[in-house]
Amino acid sequence: MKNGALVRLVDVHKTYRTGEMEVPAVCGVSLExxxxxxxxxxxxxxxxxSTLMNILGCLDRPTTGxxxxxxxxxxxxxxxxxxxxxxxxxxxxxxxxxxxxxTSARENAELPLIYGAHGLSHSQLCEKAxxxxxxxxxxxxxxxxxxxxxxxxxxxxxxxxALINDxxxxxxxxxxxxxxxxxxxxxxxxxxQLNERxxxxxxxxxxxxxxxxxxxNVIMRDGVILDDHxxxxxxxxxxxxxxxxxxxxxxxxxxxxxxxxxVTM
Amino acid sequence: xxxxxxxxxxxxxxxxxxxxxxxxxxxxxxxxxxxIAMVGIGNGAKAQVEAQIASLGQNVxxxxxxxxxxxxxxxxxxxxxxxxxxxxxAIRREVPSVIGVSEEVVSTTQAAAGNQNWFTRIFGExxxxxxxxxWPLSDGAPxxxxxxxxxxxxxxxxxxTATQIYGNENPIGQILRIxxxxxxxxxxxxxxxxxxxxxxxxxxxxxxxxxxxxxxxxGTTLRNINVQIDDPAQIxxxxxxxxxxxxxxHNIRPGRDDDFTVRTQQEIAEAATxxxxxxxxxLGAIAGxxxxxxxxxxxxxxxxxxxxxxxxxxxxxAVGARGTDILTQFLIEAVTLSSVGGLIGIxxxxxxxxxxxxxxxxxxxxxxxxxxxxxxxxxxVGVFFGFYPAxxxxxxxxxxxxxxx
Numbered sequence: 184m185k186n187g188a189l190v191r192l193v194d195v196h197k198t199y200r201t202g203e204m205e206v207p208a209v210c211g212v213s214l215e216x217x218x219x220x221x222x223x224x225x226x227x228x229x230x231x232x233s234t235l236m237n238i239l240g241c242l243d244r245p246t247t248g249x250x251x252x253x254x255x256x257x258x259x260x261x262x263x264x265x266x267x268x269x270x271x272x273x274x275x276x277x278x279x280x281x282x283x284x285x286t287s288a289r290e291n292a293e294l295p296l297i298y299g300a301h302g303l304s305h306s307q308l309c310e311k312a313x314x315x316x317x318x319x320x321x322x323x324x325x326x327x328x329x330x331x332x333x334x335x336x337x338x339x340x341x342x343x344x345a346l347i348n349d350x351x352x353x354x355x356x357x358x359x360x361x362x363x364x365x366x367x368x369x370x371x372x373x374x375x376q377l378n379e380r381x382x383x384x385x386x387x388x389x390x391x392x393x394x395x396x397x398x399x400n401v402i403m404r405d406g407v408i409l410d411d412h413x414x415x416x417x418x419x420x421x422x423x424x425x426x427x428x429x430x431x432x433x434x435x436x437x438x439x440x441x442x443x444x445x446v447t448m
Numbered sequence: 449x450x451x452x453x454x455x456x457x458x459x460x461x462x463x464x465x466x467x468x469x470x471x472x473x474x475x476x477x478x479x480x481x482x483x484i485a486m487v488g489i490g491n492g493a494k495a496q497v498e499a500q501i502a503s504l505g506q507n508v509x510x511x512x513x514x515x516x517x518x519x520x521x522x523x524x525x526x527x528x529x530x531x532x533x534x535x536x537x538a539i540r541r542e543v544p545s546v547i548g549v550s551e552e553v554v555s556t557t558q559a560a561a562g563n564q565n566w567f568t569r570i571f572g573e574x575x576x577x578x579x580x581x582x583w584p585l586s587d588g589a590p591x592x593x594x595x596x597x598x599x600x601x602x603x604x605x606x607x608x609t610a611t612q613i614y615g616n617e618n619p620i621g622q623i624l625r626i627x628x629x630x631x632x633x634x635x636x637x638x639x640x641x642x643x644x645x646x647x648x649x650x651x652x653x654x655x656x657x658x659x660x661x662x663x664x665x666x667g668t669t670l671r672n673i674n675v676q677i678d679d680p681a682q683i684x685x686x687x688x689x690x691x692x693x694x695x696x697x698h699n700i701r702p703g704r705d706d707d708f709t710v711r712t713q714q715e716i717a718e719a720a721t722x723x724x725x726x727x728x729x730x731l732g733a734i735a736g737x738x739x740x741x742x743x744x745x746x747x748x749x750x751x752x753x754x755x756x757x758x759x760x761x762x763x764x765x766a767v768g769a770r771g772t773d774i775l776t777q778f779l780i781e782a783v784t785l786s787s788v789g790g791l792i793g794i795x796x797x798x799x800x801x802x803x804x805x806x807x808x809x810x811x812x813x814x815x816x817x818x819x820x821x822x823x824x825x826x827x828x829v830g831v832f833f834g835f836y837p838a839x840x841x842x843x844x845x846x847x848x849x850x851x852x853x
Contacts, residue, residue, distance in 0.1 A: 242766065242846050263770045270768020281763045281850065285464045295767040297453040305456075344767065 188251075189351055189383050190216035190239065195248035195258075197234050208234040209245070210406035216385065218351075221378040223394035223414075224387045226403035233356070235403065236387050240273055240354045241265045253351055270299040274345025278357035280337040282329040282344075288336075289325040292316055292343040299348075315343045319373055335366035342373060346382075353377065355386040359393050365427070371396040372420035396420055454773065458780040465753075469785060472749045475742030476789030476829065477796060480822050482735035484797025487818050489804065490728025492811035494721050500643055501717040505581040507680055509687055510716070511539075511673040511694070512709045529669035530707040535697055536574075536673045543689045548576035548676035551657045555665045559613065559653060560625045566612040570626065570653050572660025573674075578604075580676040588620040588635030591656055599658035603631040606650035607639040624653070629663045631655060683712050743786070743829035750782050750837035761841050762849030775842035782834020783827055790826025794819055 197209040209231045216222055226232040237243040238250060241257055244265070250258040257268055269275075274295075282291045293312040296303060303311065313325050319339040329337050338358060345353055355374070359367035375396060378384050386397060394400050395418045402410040462469045504510075513531035533551055540549045553572040558565055571577075575593045578584065591602045603624060610619045623630045631653075640649040661667060677686045687710055694708055754761070761774055801812035 237847055240766070242850075263772075266765065266768050266770045269766060275766045277850070281759060281766075283760055283763065286460070290460070294764065297457065298764070298768040298770070298773055308453075348768075 188215050189218045189220075189253060190214065190385075191249075191251040192238075192245075193249040193251075195235075195238060195245040195250060197231075197238060197243070198246045207406055209238070211248075212403075212406075212408055214401065214408065214411075216352075216383060218383055219378070219381050221374070221384045221396075221398045222386070223397035223400045224385060224403065225389060225391075225394050225400055226409075227389065229405075230403040231406040232387050232403045236354060236356055236385070239352075239385060240275060241268045267299060270295055271348060272351045274342075274348065274350040274353045276338065276341050276345050276353065276355040276358045278360040280329070280334070280341045280361070282337055282340055284330070285328055287326050287328055288316060288321060288332065288340045288343075289313060291329065291340050292347055294344055295348045311347060312343070315347045316340070318346070319343050333366075334362050335369055338362060338366075338370055339373065342370075342377075346377070350382070352383040352385060355384065357387055357389070359388070359390070364392075367393065368420050368423050368427075371418070372424060375420050392418075451776070454776050454780055455784075458777055458784055461753075461757075461777075461781055462784060468749060472745055473785050473789035473792070475745035476739065476786050476826050477742075477793040479735065479739030479742040479829075480790045480793025480826050481796035481800060482738050483732060483822050483825075484794055484814060484818065485800040485804070485812075486731035486735040487728055487822075488797065488801040488812040488814040489810055490724060490731050491815065491818070492801075492805070492813040494724040494728060495813045496811045497720045497724055498717060500641075501713065501720055503581070503583075503640055503649075504713055504716070505579075505583075505674070505676060506713075507677040507683055508580060508713045509675040509677060509683065509690065510711045510713075511535075511675065511690060512711070513669060513671065514707065514709065529667070530698065531670040531673060532668070533670065535694060536670065538693060538697060539673065539675060539690055542693055543675075543686055545677045545679060545682035545686045546675055547678045548580045548674075550574040550577040550580055550674040551670050552577075552672045552674055553657050553660050553665055553667070554671050555660070557627060557664065559609070561613050561619075561622060564613045564615075566609060568609050568612075568651050568653055570655065570660060570664055572657030572665065573654055574657060576676070577654065577674065580674050583640065584638055585635040586638040587618070588633070590635055596656040596658055599656060599662050601629060601631045601659060601663065602634050603653050603655035603659075604635045604637055605633055605654070606637045606652035608648050608650040609653060610636050612651075626653065627664050631659075683714070687712055739825065739829060742789070743833040746782050746785055746830060747833035747837060749785075750778060750834055751840070753781070754778065754837045754841040757841075758844065758849045758852040761844050762846050762852065765844070765846035766850060771842040774844075775838045778838035778841050779831065779834050782838065783830035786830025786834075787823065787827045790823045793826065794822060797822070 192212055192214040195209055195212045196207070199206045199208055212235060224232050224236065234243070238245055241252070245258050248258065249256055252268065253272060257265065260268065283294070289309060289312045292315055293308045296308050296311065316322065316325055319342050321336060321339050321343065324332065324336065329340065332340065359370055362370065371393065374384055374386070384397070388394050395414055395416070397414060398417065399411070399413050401408055511531065513529055536549050536551045539546060550573045555570045556567065557570055559568050574596055575591060578590050585604065586607070588604070590604055591600070595602050605619060605624070613619070613624070614622065619633045619636060622633050624633055625631070637650065637652070637654070643649050655664070657670070675686070675690065677683050691706065691710055695706060698707055700706065764774060798814055801814060804810045805812045
C-alpha cells in the first residue's frame with residue numbers, strides 16, 4: 184500500500200444479473216485516490232460511474248477485485264460491517280438532497296450520530312449539529328424544516344449531515360444536478376474549502392463546468408476508465424462569487440440569506 | 449446503536465403522522481377497551497355469584513329429598529318427601545365432623561299484622577340455622593333449641609318482610625299472623641340482598657321447623673337438611689358418611705339410585721359460576737377478536753409506512769444504520785402504537801365498565817391481572833404485527849431504497 188492512498192481499487196468488476204442475462208457495469212477498474220484529493224468522476228449515463236460510486240461508498244460490493252479503503256480491505260465485508268464503515272468514514276451528498284421530510288435541519292444533520300457507538304447525549308448531539316450547520320452557513324436555520332429551505336440550503340444541510348462524523352471521504356452524487364448555476368457555484372465553494380481543509384472528495388457529475396472545480400477528472404465509458412487527468416485550469420468558486428456579486432448584485436432569494444460560503448469548522 | 453435515540457426517532461415518525469397514528473392506535477384502544485370491559489363484566493357476575501354462594505355459609509353440605517339422577521320419575525330436589533326428621537337426628541348423632549344441622553321446610557304464604565299483610569316465604573329451621581348460614585340478627589334474638597323442641601309460636605323475619613308489614617315501626621315483640629296462627633317476632637335478620645337466582649333473600653320468615661310443620665305447612669317430611677362441618681378437609685368424608693348413612697336408613701339396596709341428593713357448597717358454587725365463567729370467556733374472546741383486528745390495522749399502516757419511507761430508510765442506511773437499527777425503529781413504532789393504544793384502551797375499558805355498573809347496575813370487577821394481561825397482549829400484538837413490516841424495511845437494499853421514487 185502506497186503511503187497516502189485513501190482509496191485503492193484493484194481490478195474491480197461489477198456484474199448485475201437480471202434473470203439469465205449478465206450485465207457488466209464495471210469491467211476492471213483500478214484506481215487510486217490519495218488523501219486530500221478532489222476527484223470528479225465523469226461519464227455518460229450507463230458508463231458505470233454510478234456503480235463505481237456505490238462501490239466507493241460501500242453501498243455495494245464488487246463482484247470481483249479488491250477495494251482498500253484507508254488501508255483496510257472492505258470488499259469482503261458483510262452488510263452490517265459496511266454500514267459501520269459508511270458511518271465512520273464516508274459522508275454522502277445526493278443530487279436530490281435526500282433530507283428527511285418534516286424534520287428540522289438540526290435533526291437531519293445529526294442523523295449519522297444516532298447510528299454507531301458515539302455515546303453522545305441529546306444536548307451534545309444538538310451542539311455538534313449546530314456547529315456543523317453554522318460551518319456550512321446555516322446558523323440560525325437549525326429549526327427550519329426542509330420544506331422551508333431553498334434547494335441550496337437543503338444541499339448544505341445534506342453536506343452538514345455528511346460532515347458531522349468527520350469522515351475520511353465525501354462522496355457527492357451529482358450534487359449540483361438540482362441546483363441553479365449560482366447556487367451550484369456556492370456549493371462548489373463549500374467543497375473546495377472543505378477540500379483545502381484536507382477532506383477527500385469524490386464527486387460524480389456529467390457537467391464539464393462542475394468537474395472543473397475538482398483537481399482531477401476521471402472519465403469513464405462502458406465500465407472502464409477512459410481518461411484520468413489533473414485539471415489544468417481549475418475554477419475557483421470563491422473568486423467567482425466575489426466577481427458575480429460585484430457584476431450583478433442579485434437580490435437575495437426569499438428565505439435565503441446572503442451567500443455565506445465561509446467554512447469555519 | 450443506542451435504544452434511547454431510536455425511541456426518539458420512532459416517536460418523531462409517529463408524531464409526523466398524527467392523524468394516522470391516532471387512527472391506528474384507535475383499533476387497539478377499542479380492542480383493549482372491549483377486552484377490559486367485557487372481562488370486567490364477566491368477572492363481576494362471577495364474583496357476585498361466588499359471594500352469594502359463600503353466603504350459604506361455611507363448610508355446608510345440603511341434603512335434598514328426592515334425586516335428580518334417578519331413572520323413571522324425577523321429582524327434583526326437595527320434591528319426593530323422603531327425608532325424615534329422624535334422618536337429620538341420625539346425621540347429628542352419627543357423623544362425627546358435623547357441628548350443626550338444620551332441618552328445613554319451606555312454604556310461601558300470606559303473613560299479616562294489624563291492617564297490613566304480605567305474601568312471603570316461610571322457612572322452618574332448627575336453631576343452628578343462623579350459624580350454618582352465618583346470618584346474624586341485626587335486632588333482637590334468634591329462637592332457641594327450646595323453642596324448636598316445644599314448637600313455640602316464635603319467628604325471626606327478614607328486613608324486607610319487616611319493612612313491608614311494619615314500615616318504620618320496630619317489629620320485635622309484635623305479633624305476626626301466619627295462617628291465622630299468631631307468632632311472636634323475636635328478631636330481625638341482617639339484610640342479605642338478592643340470591644343468585646334473583647330472589648330477595650330478605651323477604652323471609654324463619655321459624656322453628658317444628659312449628660312450621662305443625663302449625664303452618666303440615667306434613668311430616670323435610671325438604672332438605674343443611675349440615676355444617678367443622679373442617680373443610682372433612683367435607684368429602686362427611687359427604688360419603690351421610691350418603692351411606694341415609695342409604696342404610698332408607699333401605700336402598702346396592703346398585704339402586706339414592707332417593708336423596710347430597711351437594712356440597714363447592715359443587716353448588718361450581719355449577720353456579722360455570723355459566724358466568726363461560727360468559728367471561730365468550731365476551732373476552734369476542735373482544736379479543738377486535739384486538740386482533742386492531743393489530744392487523746397496525747400491520748397495514750406499518751407496511752404503508754415502510755413503502756412510503758423507503759427513501760428515508762435508504763438515507764438512514766447510507767449514513768450507517770444497520771438492518772437491526774431499521775428493524776428496531778419500525779418495531780418500536782409498532783409497539784409504541786399498540787402499547788399506547790393499550791394504555792388508553794385500559795382507561796377506556798375501566799371507564800366503560802364503571803359507566804355500566806353505575807347506570808346499568810351490572811356488577812363489574814376489573815382486576816390488576818386482567819389489566820396487566822391486556823397491556824402485555826396489546827404490546828405483543830405490536831411486536832407480532834409490526835415484525836413483518838419492520839423486517840421488510842430492514843431487508844431493503846440501500847441503493848434501491850435511495851433510488852425509490
